Amino acid sequence: MMLNGEKKIARPLRWAMVGGGRLGQVGYKHRTGALRDNTAFQLVAGAFDIDPERGRDFGVNIGVAENRCYDDYKTMFGEEAAREDGIEVISIATPNGTHYEICKAALEAGLHVICEKPLFFTTDEVREIKSLAEEKGKIVGVTYGFSGNQMLLQMRAMIEQGKIGDIRVVDLQYTHGFNALEEEKPSDAQKWRVDPKIAGPSFVLGDLSTHTYYMSQLIMPNMKIKELLCDRQSFIKSRAPLEDNAHVLMHYENGAVGTMWTSSINAGCMDGHRIRIVGSKASLEWWDSKPGELTYEVQGEPIQTLIRAMPYLDESCNADERLGALHVEGLSDSWANIYLKFAVAIDAKSRGDEETLKNLVYPDIDAGLEGVRWIENCVRSAENGAVWVNFE
Known part of the structure; x- marks a missing residue:
């Protein structure tokens, strides 16, 4: 059954934001995600x-x-x-260096x-924060x-069902070209x-590739990295020691190999976010530029394009469907899907419902x-001269 906005929890959670104001780049994404289902969150502070x-004028x-x-x-x-x-949950939409102290203060509150x-x-x-969250029951x-794009769940289901055979190659990419030049006034x-x-x-390893790495883990929860090699560059020298381009090679515990290319200097690229999983029988490929499509390529057979919202898809995929076939979904719907799951997780945690938490993918x-x-x-490998390191 597709999502239609009916409540998943008893009442909306009283929600607040830290950051995400007028000049923020991500605040609107948080709000469209959280408030898409007005039965899940209510922005009160x-x-x-x-x-x-x-901030007050914006609020x-x-x-x-x-x-x-x-x-x-x-x-x-x-x-x-x-x-x-008073508020029950906050979203932190501030620069990275502030996350720890705000998160800790919120849990303690x-x-x-x-x-x-x-x-x-x-x-x-x-x-440390995980232990504090467990202590506080939060x-x-x-x-x-x-990661709320539901075709990723279709990939997960097909891999679990053996539709592509044993995984051999994992090819990951998240690149764009918006930092290809030195900005006079960044x-x-x-x-x-x-x-x-x-x-x-x-x-870019933190800003971009962590998205794709998590998505690969969502798709292949049983695939564990054994070792990796990271080679990173600062093509715009003023960004050093931080990288604007990196290539990562990976060896998985099952013998599979993987690559990740992450970059903000892929000149001319508007959307280089893709995942390809190659198995012994078939391959699956997903592009962010066509989030409602999944390419399924069985060796020796015609290439298939699976389309979002169709009845031949797995139940886990269609459970996050919102608009129906022929109607395009996108990033705002992906955010809405994960925010709805956050609400379900918070509600389950508050009720002591560990079974729901155990089965919830978020x-x-x-x-x-x-x-x-x-x-x-990745940083440890790169700083030691782009060498193989055990994934610790």
Whole structure:
């Protein structure tokens, strides 16, 4: 049965944002995702901007009461805790270097957390927050926004059903060309993305490839990396030591091999986000530019294009369907799918429903941990001269 907006939880969760204001690049994606099903979240508060006046003006303009548009997240957590109708969950849409402290403060305030990727700078930080979340009985979700594209679940189902045979090759790519040239006046968002103090130890490995890496894990949950080699470059020298291009080679525990090309200097490329999984009998390929299509290529047979929302698809895929066949879905629907799953996870956690949590496929804190782990191993390989390293 396709999604039609009927409630999945008893009532909408009282939700707030930290960041995501007028000048933010991702805030609108969070809001369209969370509020697509108005039975899941209700935006009631926010600390939207580092400039309190601008943040308050923005909050009022998107319908938040002025007295619940706060100067900063600490004030918001304190004042909302004193209200009977206070917030229950926050989304963090701020630069990478602030994620850890905001997430920790939110959990200590008894709030569930949905956070931008990459989650934190180190796996040690993620493990600490995971322990705190478990102690507080709270959910931490990560907004791998592309992962709600339901054809990825079709790939997962077909691989589990043996439709492509044993996996041999994993070919991953997330590239674009929007940073191919040195910007005379880069935006504030671009400035912090190449500042190690704010962005962390990587640029495109964290900003782009963690999306695709998580999607590959969603598609192939039993495939584990044994070792990898990362070669990264700063073609625009001012971005060093952070990379604007990287190639990663991977060896999986089952003997399969993999590649990841991630880049923001792929000149002229508007959308280079693709996943190809090659098996012993057939291959599957998905492109972000055609998110509702999946190419299925069986050796010796005509190439098939599977189309979103059709009855021949797996139930797990069509369960996230919203608009029906012939009507195009896209990134906003993908965000809506993962936000709805965040709501279901938060509701299940609050009710102690571990069975629902165990069977729910969504980007949780373990997915966030894997993303940071991916970055750490890639950086370690690159900094040691692009050598093979065990995936630790």
